[in-house]
Amino acid sequence: MTLPSLDILGIGNAIVDVLAPTDETFLQVRNLPKGGMQLIDAAAAEALYGAMPAGVESSGGSAANTCAVAAGLGARVGFLGKVAADQLGQVFTHDIRAAGVAYPTPPLASGAPTARCLILVTPDGQRTMNTFLGACVTFGVADVDPAEVARAKVVYLEGYLFDPPEAQAAFRAAASAAHGAGRKVALTLSDPFCVGRHRAAFLAFVQQETDILFANEAEITALYETDDFEQAAARAVQDVEIAVLTRSEHGSVILSGAARHAIAAQPAKVVDTTGAGDAYAAGFLAAWAQDLPLAEAGRWGSVAAAEVISHYGARPQASLKALVAAGAPA
Amino acid sequence: MTLPSLDILGIGNAIVDVLAPTDETFLQVRNLPKGGMQLIDAAAAEALYGAMPAGVESSGGSAANTCAVAAGLGARVGFLGKVAADQLGQVFTHDIRAAGVAYPTPPLASGAPTARCLILVTPDGQRTMNTFLGACVTFGVADVDPAEVARAKVVYLEGYLFDPPEAQAAFRAAASAAHGAGRKVALTLSDPFCVGRHRAAFLAFVQQETDILFANEAEITALYETDDFEQAAARAVQDVEIAVLTRSEHGSVILSGAARHAIAAQPAKVVDTTGAGDAYAAGFLAAWAQDLPLAEAGRWGSVAAAEVISHYGARPQASLKALVAAGAPA
Numbered sequence: 183m184t185l186p187s188l189d190i191l192g193i194g195n196a197i198v199d200v201l202a203p204t205d206e207t208f209l210q211v212r213n214l215p216k217g218g219m220q221l222i223d224a225a226a227a228e229a230l231y232g233a234m235p236a237g238v239e240s241s242g243g244s245a246a247n248t249c250a251v252a253a254g255l256g257a258r259v260g261f262l263g264k265v266a267a268d269q270l271g272q273v274f275t276h277d278i279r280a281a282g283v284a285y286p287t288p289p290l291a292s293g294a295p296t297a298r299c300l301i302l303v304t305p306d307g308q309r310t311m312n313t314f315l316g317a318c319v320t321f322g323v324a325d326v327d328p329a330e331v332a333r334a335k336v337v338y339l340e341g342y343l344f345d346p347p348e349a350q351a352a353f354r355a356a357a358s359a360a361h362g363a364g365r366k367v368a369l370t371l372s373d374p375f376c377v378g379r380h381r382a383a384f385l386a387f388v389q390q391e392t393d394i395l396f397a398n399e400a401e402i403t404a405l406y407e408t409d410d411f412e413q414a415a416a417r418a419v420q421d422v423e424i425a426v427l428t429r430s431e432h433g434s435v436i437l438s439g440a441a442r443h444a445i446a447a448q449p450a451k452v453v454d455t456t457g458a459g460d461a462y463a464a465g466f467l468a469a470w471a472q473d474l475p476l477a478e479a480g481r482w483g484s485v486a487a488a489e490v491i492s493h494y495g496a497r498p499q500a501s502l503k504a505l506v507a508a509g510a511p512a
Numbered sequence: 513m514t515l516p517s518l519d520i521l522g523i524g525n526a527i528v529d530v531l532a533p534t535d536e537t538f539l540q541v542r543n544l545p546k547g548g549m550q551l552i553d554a555a556a557a558e559a560l561y562g563a564m565p566a567g568v569e570s571s572g573g574s575a576a577n578t579c580a581v582a583a584g585l586g587a588r589v590g591f592l593g594k595v596a597a598d599q600l601g602q603v604f605t606h607d608i609r610a611a612g613v614a615y616p617t618p619p620l621a622s623g624a625p626t627a628r629c630l631i632l633v634t635p636d637g638q639r640t641m642n643t644f645l646g647a648c649v650t651f652g653v654a655d656v657d658p659a660e661v662a663r664a665k666v667v668y669l670e671g672y673l674f675d676p677p678e679a680q681a682a683f684r685a686a687a688s689a690a691h692g693a694g695r696k697v698a699l700t701l702s703d704p705f706c707v708g709r710h711r712a713a714f715l716a717f718v719q720q721e722t723d724i725l726f727a728n729e730a731e732i733t734a735l736y737e738t739d740d741f742e743q744a745a746a747r748a749v750q751d752v753e754i755a756v757l758t759r760s761e762h763g764s765v766i767l768s769g770a771a772r773h774a775i776a777a778q779p780a781k782v783v784d785t786t787g788a789g790d791a792y793a794a795g796f797l798a799a800w801a802q803d804l805p806l807a808e809a810g811r812w813g814s815v816a817a818a819e820v821i822s823h824y825g826a827r828p829q830a831s832l833k834a835l836v837a838a839g840a841p842a
Contacts, residue, residue: 203829236580236827239569250566269599269625277566295599423833497566499533499824 186283189257189471191334193326193356194245195318195342195349197269197297201309201456201494202237207492209310214302218375219311221345222300227314230300239270240495243275244372245340247457248498250281251464251486254502257471260284260334264321270296271317281497287325290317292308307491315346317357320401322348323355331356332363335471338396338463339424340403341372344380346406357391362414366423368394370463371401378404389420394470395422396463399429424476426483428462434484441464445480448488457496461486481508518614519587519801521664523656523686524575525648525672525679526593526617528600530785531639531824532567534632539640539733544632545702548701549641551675552630553663557644567736569600570825571607572629574702577826580611581794581816584832586799590664591746594651599813600626601647605765612826617655620647636819637782640820645676646657649663652678653685660827661686662693668793671702671731674710685715687721696753698724700793718751724800726793756813758792764814765805775810778818787826791816795836814834 204406209216222230232337241250249261261278265271267289274296278285297316301309321343337360345347357367367490369392371377377384384405388395395418399411402425406414411429419437428434436443465482474482485505489498539546552560571580579591591608595601596693597619604626606622627646631639651673667690673679687697696789699722701707703715707714714735718725725748729741732755736744748755749767758764763777795812804812815835819828 231606234606234610236571237603238825239603241566273569274568276561276564280564381551415827494829495568 186242186333186335187258187392188203188334190249190252190336190338190467191260191262191331191341192245192249192338192481193262194242194340195297195315196265196274197243197299197318198274199240199242199299199301199303199311199456199496200231200237202235202305202306204235206304208305209302214310214312215334215375216310217308218386219313219342219373220375222312222314224314227300227312229300229324230312233509234300234302238494239273240497241274242457242496244342244370244460245338246278247460248338248464248467249283250278250497251461251490251502252468253282255465255468255482255486256503257468260286262287262325262330264290264317264325265296266290266294266317268295270298282413286330290320293317294319295506301456303454303456303494307455308403309454309456319346319348321352323352326352326356326359328359331359332365334365336366336467338368338467340370340371341384343375344376344383350383354391361391366393367391368396368467370396370459371405374400375402377401380406393423394426395424396426396459398459398505399427399481402427426466426480428459434462434480436480438476441476443477443480445477445484448484450488450492452491454494455491456489457490461490461498465502478511481509485509514611517588518590518664520579520582520666520668520797521590521661522575522668523592523673523683523705524581524670525573525627525645526595526604527573527629527643527648528604528627529570529572529631529786529826530561530567531631531633531784532565532571534565534634536634539632539634544640544642545705546634546640547638548705549643549672550705552642552644554644557628557630557642560642563587564630564632568824569603570827571604572670572787572826574700575668576608576792577760577790578668578794578797579613580608580827581791581820581832582798583612584828585795585812585816585836586833590616590660592617592622592655592660594655595626596620596624596647598625601627604616607748616660620650623647624649633784633786633824637785639784639786649676649678651676651682651811653672653682654729656682656686656689658685658689658692659690662695666696666797668698668700668797670700672715674706674713680713684721691721696723697721698726698797700726700789701735704730704734707731722752724754726754726756726789728789731756732757743791756796756810758789760774762806764792764810766810768806771806775807775814778814780818780822782821785821786825787820788817790826791820791828795832808841811839815839
């Protein structure tokens with residue numbers, strides 16, 4: 183086993199977010215699943231965009247957000263994901279590289295445009311996401327270089343990739359390359375609806391390939407088909423080495439074997455919850471990659487999530503390094 | 513003279529802003545004119561974008577911002593300006609229409625891309641703008657329908673249009689159409705550097721064609737080549753019917769004939785001054801179009817400017833109608 187030259191290699195959808203404020207009625211009349219993510223096709227994306235208020239564009243994508251935040255915390259990070267050779271693809275590429283993340287995936291030369299996620303933010307700060315995957319659906323096994331995976335301490339996979347079939351295959355190839363090189367595989371379940379669409383495949387992947395599992399309460403209970411969080415948590419810790427379970431304002435719970443760490447949420451005025459889970463995972467993994475204790479990794483996650491929900495958009499606007507250092511144990 | 517069906521028709525550059533935070537050193541080493549706007553070509557834009565941190569994209573353009581804000585205040589507004597038929601052009605078009613502004617200009621089918629402004633925001637909230645005009649330079653006389661101009665109570669022209677020669681001609685055609693229909697012509701000087709580049713042409717246009725002039729302290733003193741604000745103000749009120757002069761945290765002064773109204777700045781925590789002048793002009797014109805007194809128009813301008821500088825980006829995030837109503841005279 184050679185020394186890893188990356189801490190984290192993220193694999194996920196390469197997406198540009200379009201954020202706009204809406205009221206509850208806007209969601210209701212269109213039957214949009216509040217707080218969740220739905221996939222939409224090009225025509226539906228055009229229709230929804232036409233009806234939306236003026237927006238703000240910024241780079242998004244779940245694992246990509248995690249990578250950008252982790253790099254901001256000092257981790258050495260790479261990302262794999264597919265944009266098109268268009269203006270939004272240039273924006274995504276610029277932003278993730280400007281965040282200090284290595285991003286080698288070549289853009290799709292022709293065909294579908296860069297993916298976008300139309301995110302409607304209601305007055306309570308909840309975000310409802312409508313994703314047109316565009317070029318992302320062409321991400322496949324050929325885009326995963328096993329040597330690149332082997333270079334990283336952990337490969338971090340976003341559950342949303344279970345939607346495009348080509349990406350699912352890439353996902354398994356990455357996990358296999360990681361374990362072949364003695365590295366860890368981390369998975370985030372991403373979304374309860376996505377878990378529902380692919381429950382059996384998710385469960386098999388968690389049990390067979392996942393070392394570090396990230397999920398929120400809705401996702402972990404969906405995975406184990408129970409209404410009871412504690413029951414789901416008990417199942418998770420049997421299936422993976424480390425289960426990291428987030429519970430919004432109730433903080434998070436980190437389980438590993440017999441150890442259980444309850445982490446308080448950091449205080450924050452919620453403006454927009456977009457990217458909260460992504461930022462939490464970033465903080466956790468950046469600390470984990472430095473071999474910090476699990477409870478401290480959870481604190482880093484909570485600090486990163488609190489920063490990201492305090493403003494519009496999924497990527498930090500303040501120095502997370504400084505915020506994390508400010509609350510570090512003496 | 514038929515009854516106008518628009519309050520304000522804005523004419524300006526159709527631009528997508530890319531905002532990113534930087535430190536002072538970033539500006540200094542690149543010799544960027546802090547607080548001002550410089551024009552850059554495609555190659556310089558690519559180089560600067562490559563060096564910039566991750567950004568946030570949103571629709572901009574000085575007159576376009578004014579139009580969007582004025583529509584939010586209830587004015588009936590149209591905008592003329594040129595985007596390309598590309599993704600950023602779609603973003604600009606969506607956003608200005610979503611703001612309730614009529615936007616009839618057809619996009620440029622091929623050639624230059626949609627204009628973008630790379631805006632660097634320093635920790636003091638000052639913005640330094642670097643504009644690649646792209647498709648905007650093709651905006652010309654053919655894009656100005658005199659009937660459209662004649663429909664509006666006032667045509668509002670942004671001084672930045674003095675940079676592309678084709679647009680200058682369009683500018684004069686619009687002023688001529690407005691006056692021919694008995695309407696008013698408003699001009700914003702936009703930028704002291706732009707005034708410096710075209711001082712004689714600006715002065716002639718102010719004296720011969722302008723009814724309502726918007727300028728900040730740096731711009732009005734540049735126009736009249738004096739260091740003394742009061743001297744410049746005295747000159748301005750001789751040249752135009754209404755001179756609206758903004759002075760950042762010192763508020764604004766509205767001069768018309770012998771009348772002089774000093775308007776206090778609204779309290780605001782400055783995060784990003786991008787669009788402050790645009791929002792002020794919007795508030796002023798939206799109130800003026802309702803025949804409100806000049807002092808009240810100034811208050812509307814101050815309220816709109818205070819909202820816009822309190823967050824990142826040039827367009828409002830709160831209901832300006834509510835903010836304006838909250839402080840209305842009994």
